[in-house]
Amino acid sequence: MPEPVTSQDLMRYLDGELTPDERLRVEHALAESAVLREELATFRSLRSGFHELTFVETSAESSIWHRVATHVARPTGRVFVIMGVTAWVTYGIYVIAIDAHDPWARMLVAAVAIGILALFAAVIRDRYRSWSEDQ
Amino acid sequence: MQPELERELIRKCRAGDPRFYEPLVRAYEPPGLRLAVAMLGNPEDAQDALQEAFVKAYGTLARFDLRKPFGPWFFQILRNQCRDMLRSRKAKFRVEALDERLESRPADPEMGPERARQRNAARQLLWRGLERIGDEHREILVLKELQGFRYSEIAQILEIPEGTVASRLFHARHALQTALQDLGVEYP
Numbered sequence: 148m149p150e151p152v153t154s155q156d157l158m159r160y161l162d163g164e165l166t167p168d169e170r171l172r173v174e175h176a177l178a179e180s181a182v183l184r185e186e187l188a189t190f191r192s193l194r195s196g197f198h199e200l201t202f203v204e205t206s207a208e209s210s211i212w213h214r215v216a217t218h219v220a221r222p223t224g225r226v227f228v229i230m231g232v233t234a235w236v237t238y239g240i241y242v243i244a245i246d247a248h249d250p251w252a253r254m255l256v257a258a259v260a261i262g263i264l265a266l267f268a269a270v271i272r273d274r275y276r277s278w279s280e281d282q
Numbered sequence: 283m284q285p286e287l288e289r290e291l292i293r294k295c296r297a298g299d300p301r302f303y304e305p306l307v308r309a310y311e312p313p314g315l316r317l318a319v320a321m322l323g324n325p326e327d328a329q330d331a332l333q334e335a336f337v338k339a340y341g342t343l344a345r346f347d348l349r350k351p352f353g354p355w356f357f358q359i360l361r362n363q364c365r366d367m368l369r370s371r372k373a374k375f376r377v378e379a380l381d382e383r384l385e386s387r388p389a390d391p392e393m394g395p396e397r398a399r400q401r402n403a404a405r406q407l408l409w410r411g412l413e414r415i416g417d418e419h420r421e422i423l424v425l426k427e428l429q430g431f432r433y434s435e436i437a438q439i440l441e442i443p444e445g446t447v448a449s450r451l452f453h454a455r456h457a458l459q460t461a462l463q464d465l466g467v468e469y470p
Binding site for chain 1: 300303304307308311320329332333336337340341401404405407408409423426427428432433448449451452455458459462469
């Protein structure tokens with residue numbers, strides 16, 4: 148007695164992923180079963196709907212290459228700018244924190260510093276999570 | 283793009299010349315945009331996701347296995363980017379934003395207005411159906427039906443065993459069928 152055709156077999160048949168022997172087995176089962184033929188017809192009908200969905204093909208002018216290029220072409224410059232701004236802000240906070248005599252001013256500076264550190268940690272965490280998922 | 287040419291371009295990018303990345307971006311932009319639009323439901327978020335995916339891919343080219351094709355690897359990064367955007371609520375799948383700008387197929391002069399209206403209605407229904415099913419169902423349908431990937435490639439992109447692809451596709455198609463039936467579509 149031949150093996151019964153499963154829903155996965157039907158999907159592989161529909162998508163052309165079966166070996167010739169497996170295909171013959173499914174075709175034999177289809178010839179025997181009206182229910183199976185109906186199920187296959189429904190899935191074929193679903194597939195044909197996707198053929199109606201078409202998308203604008205990007206032209207050379209509207210390509211996102213220029214947006215990508217600004218990120219990949221100047222990594223060194225960007226790294227230096229980020230490092231420079233970070234060092235500058237850190238030094239500024241340090242100077243104000245050391246020189247300020249008013250305890251409120253120190254507390255405000257400390258709050259700003261903690262906020263920046265928290266934001267930085269959040270960015271690093273998000274980047275690490277994305278990097279881990281891309282591995 | 284020929285695999286050998288792809289490998290050569292990637293080698294040159296790895297050597298530090300980003301100009302050689304341009305042909306890869308231009309080759310994978312149209313299918314990438316289709317995937318991102320179908321996953322996110324609107325072209326603006328899709329373009330942002332695509333740009334970010336290309337930048338990430340460039341940054342990790344050093345770890346890319348040159349014996350494998352670039353496409354599935356890149357689409358895996360893009361798929362993760364789309365999922366990140368959906369998860370972080372930067373984007374939400376919404377078909378309201380999909381409009382005629384997405385449609386490239388010119389109106390067939392032979393087609394009467396009634397047929398054109400029917401085709402447009404069918405397209406809208408399909409988008410509505412896709413909106414109703416889960417992200418997981420939608421992404422596998424898009425990879426199969428819009429991108430035409432083989433099961434082995436889908437397995438690589440989704441990071442699942444190849445044997446699971448058929449089962450996931452069955453459930454996704456079944457979910458879409460149910461969603462469309464709820465919207466009034468009748469099947470034989």
